[in-house]
Amino acid sequence: MKRKFLVSIFVIISLLAVFLLYRNTTLFDKNTDLSDLEFAGLSIHSDDKQVAHDYPDFYMTKKGKFKDYYYEDENYFVVSSDKSTKKVVYIENNQLIKELNLKTNKNIGIGSTKEEVISEYGDKYKKMSSDKYGKVMLYTDKNKHINLAFSLNDKEKVSVVVVYDYKTYDYQW
Template sequence: MKKYIVIVISLILCFALGLWLYTYCTTPDNDLSQESLGDVSVNQPFKEIGNDFEIDPKIQLEGKSFYHAKDSKGLVIRKDNKHDRITAIVLFKDNHVYTSRDITIGSAKQEVIDAYGDTYKKSILPKQQTQFHYKDKEDHVGMKFIFKGDKVTRIELFEE
């Protein structure tokens, strides 16, 4: 009986490892090492941009703080409190903030593909939205563009 349990557990672990390896190998790789939203980038020390942002008391998560830009309510950052660095940036509503490759809210899908390439993972989201997920495996950075129709409605840059 013990022998069968060990075999079943081993098969489950092999299957899980194979599934993870398949997902990792089939996700396209992109260079996002120099990527930013406005003047903010992932892993940047918070003290470099702290004066331009104010804490958002509505969002609370243990070990993290969320801030929105003083001059743009559509730009939100997540800070790791322990290391005092930025771990995620989200842009919505504000079309005056651009990625480092000149994409903003309202940009067309084709503009995103021209700037970032066609090596993304596409997902279908609720409310007739689609998502392009670009991933930099070497630097552990991800970037998502959410579209409603043909236009960008949200941009996320985050550590993975």
């Protein structure tokens, strides 16, 4: 009886470990080439001087190891750079801002359909569910360490775009 209990506990812990590994790693993700990816004219690993140049009206804060640039509110459109390398490591947009062209260089942004995303980026994405954003399509470039995520609303339209260097920036879904 005691042996069955221990085996059951071991199996449960093993399954939990596999689930957490799957959820928190890119090991099982399909690879998508995102080497030419730009969002709002910015790219991951580009110099953070480009943010100040392209968006001079952005506010800037320094938190921990990152420098954050944002438009009007820290929740709408945010760009973060690593203070030590001065490279952009994170870009997020979750609000339609008419004054700014907040789209990828493949013309995908808030309001784009799931079909448009697949047409431009392919079907090699990981389906995720997030407490923060709901249904998410996650594209991974394993060579450049870039994740590109599109959150979809109930109408299967993009409601949030997130791009980040998953080796440097620990994005919390």
